[in-house]
Amino acid sequence: xxxxxxxxxxxxxxxxxxxxxxxxxxxLMVTIAFLLITAVWVTNSRINAxxxxxxxxxxxxxxxxxxxxxxxxxxxxETEFGLVWKQGSTVVSELKVPKSPMEVEDGxxxxxRFPDLAKKLEAEWNQHGGHKDASDRKLDQCILHSDNKAPxxxxxxxxxxxxxxxxxMRFPDGTxxxxxxxxxxxxxx
Amino acid sequence: xxxxxxSHKKDPHAHVIHQxxxxxxxxxxxxxxxxxxxxxxxxxxxxxxxxxxxxxFLVVTVIFLLMSFSASGEIAVDxxxxxxxxxxxxxxxxxxxxxxxxxxxxxxxxxxxxxxxxEELGRLQKIDELFNMLKAKRELWKTVQxxxxxxxxxxxxxxxxxxxxxxxxxFQTAAFAGYPNVSFMVxxxxxxx
Numbered sequence: 300x301x302x303x304x305x306x307x308x309x310x311x312x313x314x315x316x317x318x319x320x321x322x323x324x325x326x327l328m329v330t331i332a333f334l335l336i337t338a339v340w341v342t343n344s345r346i347n348a349x350x351x352x353x354x355x356x357x358x359x360x361x362x363x364x365x366x367x368x369x370x371x372x373x374x375x376x377e378t379e380f381g382l383v384w385k386q387g388s389t390v391v392s393e394l395k396v397p398k399s400p401m402e403v404e405d406g407x408x409x410x411x412r413f414p415d416l417a418k419k420l421e422a423e424w425n426q427h428g429g430h431k432d433a434s435d436r437k438l439d440q441c442i443l444h445s446d447n448k449a450p451x452x453x454x455x456x457x458x459x460x461x462x463x464x465x466x467x468m469r470f471p472d473g474t475x476x477x478x479x480x481x482x483x484x485x486x487x488x
Numbered sequence: 489x490x491x492x493x494x495s496h497k498k499d500p501h502a503h504v505i506h507q508x509x510x511x512x513x514x515x516x517x518x519x520x521x522x523x524x525x526x527x528x529x530x531x532x533x534x535x536x537x538x539x540x541x542x543x544x545f546l547v548v549t550v551i552f553l554l555m556s557f558s559a560s561g562e563i564a565v566d567x568x569x570x571x572x573x574x575x576x577x578x579x580x581x582x583x584x585x586x587x588x589x590x591x592x593x594x595x596x597x598x599x600x601x602x603x604x605x606x607e608e609l610g611r612l613q614k615i616d617e618l619f620n621m622l623k624a625k626r627e628l629w630k631t632v633q634x635x636x637x638x639x640x641x642x643x644x645x646x647x648x649x650x651x652x653x654x655x656x657x658x659f660q661t662a663a664f665a666g667y668p669n670v671s672f673m674v675x676x677x678x679x680x681x
Contacts, residue, residue, distance in 0.1 A: 317515060320539055327546040334553035343565065344577035345643055345671035350663035403677075408648070410573045410677065447610075447653035451646050452572040454655065455674055462576035479576065485656050487612060 375445040417460035433469045438482040572648040573675040583641040595621045615661045622665035642667040
């Protein structure tokens with residue numbers, strides 16, 4: 300047991316007292332049991348995608364012609380990726396990146412990653428990206444064109460590479476946060 | 489330790505600093521009983537456990553578990569879905585869950601379509617059951633919270649081997665049903681690896 304010894308002077312009654320540690324140990328044990336039972340060992344996260352597409356024009360508003368923004372079209376083929384920046388229907392630039400997946404063992408399954416693609420995407424955004432200022436709340440748009448038979452893990456590998464490039468974004472309350480430079484959506488025919 | 493020795497009468501600081509040693513059974517007031525339980529000046533048969541290291545271990549375990557405690561609880565993932573993993577991810581939020589495995593599509597655990605049928609058809613399509621269930625959920629949300637703008641977020645738990653055609657069909661159906669902000673649930677890769 301834990302004890303507190305404050306000495307014993309003369310013939311006075313001993314002032315030594317012992318702290319009973321058993322309830323303390325019991326409390327620790329119960330706390331551990333509770334935390335172990337309620338523990339979440341597998342943590343899941345999410346990757347954003349955006350299906351927001353412009354709707355039909357409002358007939359009550361007058362249309363003012365605006366220059367369309369540059370949009371990155373990311374084509375996934377069997378052997379390579381195509382990074383095509385388009386402004387409206389005009390192709391601004393085009394780059395082919397060989398498909399070199401890095402497969403990481405994770406237990407019985409493999410995780411597909413594309414580190415080369417991530418580097419090229421960052422370089423492309425630095426060259427052509429339109430929303431770089433920290434006060435700019437908009438993100439550059441990326442449209443993903445994938446084959447219908449491509450497995451989902453490959454798409455997630457590409458999205459992971461797409462979201463690897465980050466920039467600072469300042470919010471109205473004065474806080475700043477690192478956000479991915481691209482906003483992604485699927486191409487649908 | 490010094491209960492029967494009276495050594496602190498000689499040393500004025502004895503009541504403050506004590507030698508480490510046995511602390512158990514000090515409450516035994518009678519000396520002959522104490523001698524008896526301690527083994528008559530021979531080696532005692534009673535072994536004392538040092539509780540300090542044990543308590544240290546318990547405290548460290550409690551601190552570790554408290555640090556890793558998640559108040560939001562576990563998010564149910566369909567048993568037949570093997571989630572892919574990614575590094576650049578965000579925290580999961582509270583939203584309707586659409587699970588897509590090799591055979592079925594489920595909304596919060598309720599069947600809402602067949603994956604095989606989409607694959608066999610071979611083209612992008614709107615999944616009517618899924619559309620109706622998501623639409624019903626959206627209308628329920630608007631009824632419950634009429635003054636708040638609808639966030640339009642849903643989370644897709646898609647098996648890593650499901651083809652892109654199925655993913656795009658589910659994605660498009662969710663968008664049609666009023667959920668344009670779609671997220672894919674993934675496992676998180678530790679960046680320290």
